[in-house]
Amino acid sequence: MTKYPPTPDRRFCYGGRxxxxxxxxxxxxxxxxxxxxxxxxxxxxxxxKGRDNSSAQLRALTQCIDEELNVSRPGxxxxxxxxxxxxxxxxxxxxxxxxSNGECGLLAILRDRSIARAIGLIHRSPEQAWTVDxxxxxxxxxxxxxxxxxxxxxxxxxxxxxxRHRFTKAVHLLQTTDAKIYEIARRVGYDxxxxxxxxxxxxxxxxxxxxx
Numbered sequence: 001m002t003k004y005p006p007t008p009d010r011r012f013c014y015g016g017r018x019x020x021x022x023x024x025x026x027x028x029x030x031x032x033x034x035x036x037x038x039x040x041x042x043x044x045x046x047x048x049k050g051r052d053n054s055s056a057q058l059r060a061l062t063q064c065i066d067e068e069l070n071v072s073r074p075g076x077x078x079x080x081x082x083x084x085x086x087x088x089x090x091x092x093x094x095x096x097x098x099x100s101n102g103e104c105g106l107l108a109i110l111r112d113r114s115i116a117r118a119i120g121l122i123h124r125s126p127e128q129a130w131t132v133d134x135x136x137x138x139x140x141x142x143x144x145x146x147x148x149x150x151x152x153x154x155x156x157x158x159x160x161x162x163x164r165h166r167f168t169k170a171v172h173l174l175q176t177t178d179a180k181i182y183e184i185a186r187r188v189g190y191d192x193x194x195x196x197x198x199x200x201x202x203x204x205x206x207x208x209x210x211x212x
Contacts, residue, residue: 041106114139
């Protein structure tokens, strides 16, 4: 196989005798790997087969991205970013809709109404003093059955998931608002700035103020 130097528009060409294949590569970066909830729930590889209408729409998105990359025009980066986000979320949705049942991961959570509801409660109200008991009551399950099923579906305990989501929201508030540390602590379920700061530093490696 012959390798050619990259073209001016950053393309690499590899010669061979097989059919012509084009790869459009990109990456998404989360703000902090410890807060990467979506990445933890998805499999290492999403394979969307190109045999139905969904794949045709994904193909159209990649063609639009490719065209934007070929010509430098105003707003190019913003348009590419939005189309890439649409490609990611559409790919995830097609994976969920086409996959078979499993016991853990994003697909299993979406198909388990009780666990999906518990996660929805955590996301909507992270400031609430949630416990395994209170979450189990909300979804009409016993404490033990809920704890076992949550860990099986999500891969972690309800408490750990709650903590991770609280810090996700805290990081977002630290980066995008001028809210005081004690205000952020209250909005993510901590009674005092001290307890929040201690827990935040233990998880994130820095105090909230230093992280900001």
